[in-house]
Amino acid sequence: MEFISQPWPWYVAGPLIAFIMLSLLLSGKRFGLSSNLRSMCSIMGAGKHCEFFDFNWKAQSWNLIFAVGLIAGGFIANQWMGADGVNISQQTIAELENMGVINPGQSMVPSELFSWDNLLTIKGLIAVILGGFLVGFGARYAGGCTSGHAISGLSDLQLPSLIAVIGFFIGGLAITYFVTPFLLNL
Amino acid sequence: MKFIKFLFFGILFGITLTKAEVISWYRIYEMFRFQSFHMYGVIGSAVVLGIIIIQIIKRKQIKSIEGNPITIEPKEKSVVRYLVGGIIFGFGWALTGACPGPLFTLVGNGVSVMLVAIASATLGTYVYGILKNHLPH
Numbered sequence: 070m071e072f073i074s075q076p077w078p079w080y081v082a083g084p085l086i087a088f089i090m091l092s093l094l095l096s097g098k099r100f101g102l103s104s105n106l107r108s109m110c111s112i113m114g115a116g117k118h119c120e121f122f123d124f125n126w127k128a129q130s131w132n133l134i135f136a137v138g139l140i141a142g143g144f145i146a147n148q149w150m151g152a153d154g155v156n157i158s159q160q161t162i163a164e165l166e167n168m169g170v171i172n173p174g175q176s177m178v179p180s181e182l183f184s185w186d187n188l189l190t191i192k193g194l195i196a197v198i199l200g201g202f203l204v205g206f207g208a209r210y211a212g213g214c215t216s217g218h219a220i221s222g223l224s225d226l227q228l229p230s231l232i233a234v235i236g237f238f239i240g241g242l243a244i245t246y247f248v249t250p251f252l253l254n255l
Numbered sequence: 256m257k258f259i260k261f262l263f264f265g266i267l268f269g270i271t272l273t274k275a276e277v278i279s280w281y282r283i284y285e286m287f288r289f290q291s292f293h294m295y296g297v298i299g300s301a302v303v304l305g306i307i308i309i310q311i312i313k314r315k316q317i318k319s320i321e322g323n324p325i326t327i328e329p330k331e332k333s334v335v336r337y338l339v340g341g342i343i344f345g346f347g348w349a350l351t352g353a354c355p356g357p358l359f360t361l362v363g364n365g366v367s368v369m370l371v372a373i374a375s376a377t378l379g380t381y382v383y384g385i386l387k388n389h390l391p392h
Contacts, residue, residue: 079296082275086297087304089268094312096260097319099327102355106373106380121384134258136359138265143363145266146273155279161290165281178280178352178366185368193368200350201358201372205379207344208355210390211337212330214344215354219298222330224305229330229337236341237348238287244349245287252350 074151090220093135101217103208104129105136168253181253191255211236269360278360280352287349336392347376 090100108126110116116123155174165173170181181187182196208214211233213222219237222230272278275297286294311317312325319325330337348354351372353361358376361369383390 076276077271077274079275079293080300082271082277082297083300084304085267085271086301087308089264089271090301090305091308092260092264094308094325094327095317095319097321097323097325098261102359103380106355106377107384109377110381110384115381115384119381119384121387122381131258131261134261135265135268138262138267139269139272139356139359140363141262142266142269142271143273143278143360144269144365145363146270147364150270150274155276155281157279157281157285158290161281161285161288164288164290165284174279174281177276177278177361177364183280183352183366183368188368188371196350196352197368197372198375200347201375202379202382203343203347204351204354204358204372205347205376205381206383207340207342207347207379208376209340209380209383211340211344214356215298215348216356218341220301220305221327223302224309225327226306226309227327227330229333232334232337233341233344236338237345239338240342240345240347241283241287241349242345243342244346245284249284249349 076156086220087224090216090224096131098131099217100221101132101213102136102139103205103214103217105132106205107209108133165253168250170253179253192252195252195255207240268356269363272357272360273364278353278357278364283349283352333392336390339391347379 093100107122108129111122111124111126155177157174162173170179173179182192187193188197211218213233218230218233223234276282277294277297282294285291317325353369355376358369358373
């Protein structure tokens with residue numbers, strides 16, 4: 070039982086993710102979480118005035134159930150499997166402390182950026198609202214997110230997915246090196 | 256009832272993302288700073304196994320449980336949409352420290368402010384849909 074309460078190493082998590090992709094393929098489905106955001110637009114009626122959302126989202130409802138499972142899985146792990154704190158490197162801790170983050174890695178996310186109290190500060194607006202917006206916009210523009218491109222697409226050796234993943238990294242590196250240090254000090 | 260298994264797969268995925276700390280902003284920061292192998296190991300081992308799985312499916316022509324051939328539709332050829340869209344997604348990934356899967360799982364972990372990020376991501380998807388025909392693809 071000790072294993073359950075410890076953080077899981079990469080060589081456990083990676084194969085489990087591959088297993089989940091395989092399970093979806095064998096069920097006749099494709100692994101891709103960002104498609105749910107398009108379904109949600111369609112459910113709210115966006116298909117009435119925009120062709121892109123005029124599709125049969127009910128055929129994708131399995132994916133919404135999958136997303137509900139993601140929420141439930143997070144709850145289960147958090148409540149009963151000892152998920153607390155993050156095992157980041159000493160170098161990362163020291164670096165973030167220098168940038169003013171209090172107790173880096175003691176919780177899943179820094180509350181300076183992600184909490185209801187800080188949502189309407191400049192930091193919160195940029196991290197939560199702008200960040201979320203760019204995730205949704207970029208994922209659909211690129212035709213997929215981490216699960217669709219980095220896991221499924223690369224597994225199928227698709228060149229477009231490799232280009233998208235290179236894009237993910239260009240964007241992610243630019244923010245992490247040039248924006249995050251300033252964001253944390255705002 | 257046919258949806259129960261997708262709920263189960265989702266729960267397994269949510270537990271995995273939480274226990275391996277993939278949902279943590281700190282892990283994403285650390286990954287983009289190249290300060291740990293962890294995230295590269297998670298994604299890399301999933302992809303290596305995924306390549307093997309898909310090669311076996313193709314060569315043995317394995318069918319889904321409904322009896323249909325498993326095909327992964329090739330993505331349309333383009334560079335601009337994948338590169339530009341990918342970069343924009345990368346901006347968001349590094350800011351929120353979460354891609355769409357982890358956004359949901361963080362809510363389950365009690366980081367309920369991520370509901371706002373999900374709403375914002377849905378709005379981003381909507382704005383893309385509206386602007387789609389005016390963007391280079």
